[in-house]
Amino acid sequence: MGSKFLDNRADMSRQTTAKQSYVPPLLDLFRQYGYDGVSLSKISEATGLGRASLYHHFPGGKDDMVATVLTALNQWLQDTALDALAAEGDALVRLTRMGDRIGDAYSHGEKPCILAALALGSAKETFQPQVKELLQQWIAAIAAVLIKDGMDEELAWARGEAAIIAIQGSLILARALDDPAIFERTMKDLPEQLCR
Amino acid sequence: MGSKFLDNRADMSRQTTAKQSYVPPLLDLFRQYGYDGVSLSKISEATGLGRASLYHHFPGGKDDMVATVLTALNQWLQDTALDALAAEGDALVRLTRMGDRIGDAYSHGEKPCILAALALGSAKETFQPQVKELLQQWIAAIAAVLIKDGMDEELAWARGEAAIIAIQGSLILARALDDPAIFERTMKDLPEQLCR
DNA sequence: AATGCTGTACCGAACGTTCGGTATTGACCG
DNA sequence: CGGTCAATACCGAACGTTCGGTACAGCATT
Numbered sequence A, B: 001m002g003s004k005f006l007d008n009r010a011d012m013s014r015q016t017t018a019k020q021s022y023v024p025p026l027l028d029l030f031r032q033y034g035y036d037g038v039s040l041s042k043i044s045e046a047t048g049l050g051r052a053s054l055y056h057h058f059p060g061g062k063d064d065m066v067a068t069v070l071t072a073l074n075q076w077l078q079d080t081a082l083d084a085l086a087a088e089g090d091a092l093v094r095l096t097r098m099g100d101r102i103g104d105a106y107s108h109g110e111k112p113c114i115l116a117a118l119a120l121g122s123a124k125e126t127f128q129p130q131v132k133e134l135l136q137q138w139i140a141a142i143a144a145v146l147i148k149d150g151m152d153e154e155l156a157w158a159r160g161e162a163a164i165i166a167i168q169g170s171l172i173l174a175r176a177l178d179d180p181a182i183f184e185r186t187m188k189d190l191p192e193q194l195c196r
Numbered sequence C: 001a002a003t004g005c006t007g008t009a010c011c012g013a014a015c016g017t018t019c020g021g022t023a024t025t026g027a028c029c030g
Numbered sequence D: 001c002g003g004t005c006a007a008t009a010c011c012g013a014a015c016g017t018t019c020g021g022t023a024c025a026g027c028a029t030t
Helices: A004-021 A023-037 A040-047 A051-057 A062-081 A091-105 A123-148 A153-176 A181-195 B004-021 B023-037 B040-047 B051-057 B062-081 B091-105 B123-148 B153-176 B181-195
Strands: none
Touching: A004 A023, A023 A040, A023 A062, A023 A123, A023 B023, A040 A051, A040 A062, A062 A091, A062 A123, A091 A123, A091 A181, A123 A153, A123 A181, A123 B153, A153 A181, A153 B123, A153 B153, A153 B181, A181 B153, B004 B023, B023 B040, B023 B062, B023 B123, B040 B051, B040 B062, B062 B091, B062 B123, B091 B123, B091 B181, B123 B153, B123 B181, B153 B181
């Protein structure tokens, strides 16, 4: 009884690290095919796990997998994207640094955003809370940088939204036209557009 | 034999009008659920036709339905959205008029874009050519208005792309945050942003 | 011996699609 | 005008496949 917390912590850490190793292929699947387009067969093939093993690691099925991916994505946002905004340098430098990491995450315009993918189909209502909070944190972090740089608060929030709009929109257009340069160009110009 | 052409014309017009009447519910389904998220049962329910009857009007199955929707959408783009750019008035007036019609088509930010929905999942490769051409025509029409207004050609094209990026991006963000005002605000400011 | 993990086999349900057949229509002809 | 006939519109039932999910037995590690 007294060791229950320790045991749980040990189990959890082992389980979570195991789970974490399946996040990259899961993320790739859900962002490219959307929730409804991903079948357990595809997941089994991508992860190398049989159906039974999938339900061992993710007892909640597909929903459990998506939730795990979103949790990991939230972690990545804090540790990598928003972390780039916290370090030293003026606003332009910080935003550029974030832009570089964002560009990597989207394979420079070749891979869609899972947040957009999950806004479609039967997944919309299920995962909207997590998606919403993630985007709001993102916007707030960008706005904070601009406000610290002396920008009017209201304008800074609008610019934060504009940043996400530019990222999401250019991602869609780049993929629809099969021209990743559209995304790259948008990302390159983004910091200046925001600080202007 | 001599009357064959007349008969065909009569048949064709009847068939196409029948097909056309099913376009609105089909468009609504595919834009909200994406290609993989739409099942024939949903289509049957939305159109009021039995599963088997669907194959009478769309022998090619789901792909046939999407292709029909895209053809109708192309028609709408020419007759309604781009037509708003051709009438009289300066660039700002023309773009505002187009923005109004676009806003209506997306239910003022409540409904997603089928072009973005079809860029995901198994539909991506199948329909990319039609989606690509549609978007290119759209961009070209916007750029043409700006060029006619005296804008540098290269800049005008970039602004045309920026317009689509703003529309698509704000649509995604508005739906993800469940706040259609984001889309409305973006659309209201768009004409000025483009002409600036 | 017990636990974590996996492969195999399997389930009912839903999938997209096809087939056979029945109303309904509309053009043609007596 | 009434009757004939082929084309069209539609549907119920079933096809084989795949879906998400489960039960269970065996393997490995401890």
